[in-house]
Amino acid sequence: MGFWLDLPDADVIFVQERTTRLHQDHIILHELCHLKADGPHGPGRANFASGVGTEGGQRCSYLDKEECQVEKAATIIMEWASVLERAGPPPAADPAVRSVNLALGDRQGWL
Secondary structure, X not given: OEEEEEOOOOEEEEEOOOOOHHHHHHHHHHHHHHHHHXXXXXXXXXXXXXXXXXXXXXXXXXXXXXHHHHHHHHHHHHHHHHHHHHOOXXXXXXXXXXXXXXXXXXXXXXX
């Protein structure tokens, strides 16, 4: 479980402490998708995840359509991130270098 707190000067995301790091990352991505969908001016703009439908026989445990969309968007991002970790050269031993390489490195496989 997690939630996004939209403060005047900052956005704060809270995540469940007693869960796996992978689940925490997914919670953070889910809340970031809400942030991206709602933006800095509140709800009412085009939802970035509106193209990420819930149709096609896919099930969602959320009753709210936006919740399903941001959950699916977060899942897609997590899946791509796992693919990118396996693509290309072996990751650097230093976690800081690995993060920079993931952020700025070649994105083969995205297209």
